[in-house]
Amino acid sequence: MRYLFIISFFLTACYSITAQNEVFKTNIQLIELEELKEEIFESEKEYKIAFIFNQFCPASRDIFPDLDKLYKNSIQKNFELFIISETKEKNKEDLKDHLFYYGYEEPFYILKDKPLLGFLKKTIQSICEGCDFKEMGYSSFIIFNKNNEVVVQTNYNHTEEELVSILEKYMQ
Amino acid sequence: MNNRLILLLVSIITFSVSAQKEYTYNFKNSDSLDAYIERYELPFQEEDIYITKDSENSFRPYYESKFLRSPIIYVFNEEGQFLESINNITSEKKLANFKKLRKRPEKNEPSLDFWTSKIVHYKTGNDYDDPKKYDYTFVVNWGVFEHEQIQQVVDIWSEWYNVLMRQKAKGENIKIILFNIDLQERWELSPYMRKFVLENVNRSWGE
Structure with a gap:
C-alpha cells in the first residue's frame, strides 16, 4: 500500500512537472493539393472542415481566435480540421512564428504545388467541384460530411458572427 | 482594417488617451490588482508582478520619463542594456522569434537597473x-x-504574456517583469500627498 502511494505520488508529480513545462508545437504540413484532397476525403470523421487561411488577411485573423477556442474546447472531436494556408513554402517560418505567437495548434497545410495565380480557384475547385470559388475568399470554408457531400459552403457575404455560429454547430 | 491596428493608431503611444477621460485614477493594492486580473482573466502569474516601490524615488522618475505607458514592452539584453521597445505592431514578429530582436543596445536609454x-x-x-x-x-x-x-488592451497583454511563457517552456532563458504602473497604497502617503498626487495624475492622465 505504501509503495502504491509512493508510485502514485511520483506519477502525479511527474505529470504536474510535464504539464507545467509542456512545450507548444505548431502543426504545419507541406503537401501536394492532390494529397490534401485524399486526406480530406479519406477522413472517417463525421465532418471535415476545409478552411482557407491567409495570415495577412484581417478576416482570417479576426475569426481565428474563435475557431481556436472551438477547436481547443471541443469534447467529442467529431470533426477534422484542414486549414489550407496561402503561405508560400519558402515562408513556412513566418507562418510558424504566427502560429507560435497565438498558440494555434490546428493542422495547417502549405501547398507544395501552390499556383502562382489563382490559389483560391485552383484549391477550391480541386476539393469541391460544385463550389462557387468566385464567392469565396480567405476565412471562407467548406464542410463535408462523412460521405464527402458538401454540407456548408460559406462565402464572403457571411458576417464573422455567422461564420462562427456555423463552426459552433459542427465543431463539437 | 484590423481592429487591433485601429486600436494601435488610437492609443498605443500613451495610455493618457481621450477614451479614458471618464476614468478616475486611484490608489491600488494587491487585492485590487488581483481582482482586476481575475475579472479580465489575465493569465499573469503572481511571481512576475511588480509595482513601484515609492512615490518620490520610484514612481516620479517614471512619471517624468517616457516609460510610463501601456501597452508596451521594454527589452533588455543579458548585460541589462536596453535593446528596444515592442508595441502591438511589432510584437508578433519579435516575441515569436527572438532572432528578430534588435542586437545592438540603444546607447542613450537607461539600463535595466533603472527599472529593477x-x-x-x-x-x-x-x-x-x-x-x-x-x-x-x-x-x-x-x-x-x-x-x-x-478588452482589446487586455487581450494584447494576455497574448504577450502567453507567448513569452511559451518561449520559456520551450527553453528560452528569459525573465518577464509584469510592471504595474498604477498609483500604489503601499507608498503610504499622507492624506495631503494622496490628494495632491491624485489631483495631478487625474488632471494630466485624464486630459
Whole structure:
C-alpha cells in the first residue's frame, strides 16, 4: 500500500512537472493539393472542415481566435480540421512564428504545388467541384460530411458572427 | 482594417488617451490588482508582478520619463542594456522569434537597473532581487485601466504574456517583469500627498 502511494505520488508529480513545462508545437504540413484532397476525403470523421487561411488577411485573423477556442474546447472531436494556408513554402517560418505567437495548434497545410495565380480557384475547385470559388475568399470554408457531400459552403457575404455560429454547430 | 491596428493608431503611444477621460485614477493594492486580473482573466502569474516601490524615488522618475505607458514592452539584453521597445505592431514578429530582436543596445536609454532598482513585488513588497542572468528581460507595462477599448488592451497583454511563457517552456532563458504602473497604497502617503498626487495624475492622465 505504501509503495502504491509512493508510485502514485511520483506519477502525479511527474505529470504536474510535464504539464507545467509542456512545450507548444505548431502543426504545419507541406503537401501536394492532390494529397490534401485524399486526406480530406479519406477522413472517417463525421465532418471535415476545409478552411482557407491567409495570415495577412484581417478576416482570417479576426475569426481565428474563435475557431481556436472551438477547436481547443471541443469534447467529442467529431470533426477534422484542414486549414489550407496561402503561405508560400519558402515562408513556412513566418507562418510558424504566427502560429507560435497565438498558440494555434490546428493542422495547417502549405501547398507544395501552390499556383502562382489563382490559389483560391485552383484549391477550391480541386476539393469541391460544385463550389462557387468566385464567392469565396480567405476565412471562407467548406464542410463535408462523412460521405464527402458538401454540407456548408460559406462565402464572403457571411458576417464573422455567422461564420462562427456555423463552426459552433459542427465543431463539437 | 484590423481592429487591433485601429486600436494601435488610437492609443498605443500613451495610455493618457481621450477614451479614458471618464476614468478616475486611484490608489491600488494587491487585492485590487488581483481582482482586476481575475475579472479580465489575465493569465499573469503572481511571481512576475511588480509595482513601484515609492512615490518620490520610484514612481516620479517614471512619471517624468517616457516609460510610463501601456501597452508596451521594454527589452533588455543579458548585460541589462536596453535593446528596444515592442508595441502591438511589432510584437508578433519579435516575441515569436527572438532572432528578430534588435542586437545592438540603444546607447542613450537607461539600463535595466533603472527599472529593477525602483520596483518591489506586488504582494511581498520585497525589492527586485534576481541574481540569475537572463538572455533577455522583458518588462511588460500594464495597469488597472477602464475605458472603451480595454478588452482589446487586455487581450494584447494576455497574448504577450502567453507567448513569452511559451518561449520559456520551450527553453528560452528569459525573465518577464509584469510592471504595474498604477498609483500604489503601499507608498503610504499622507492624506495631503494622496490628494495632491491624485489631483495631478487625474488632471494630466485624464486630459
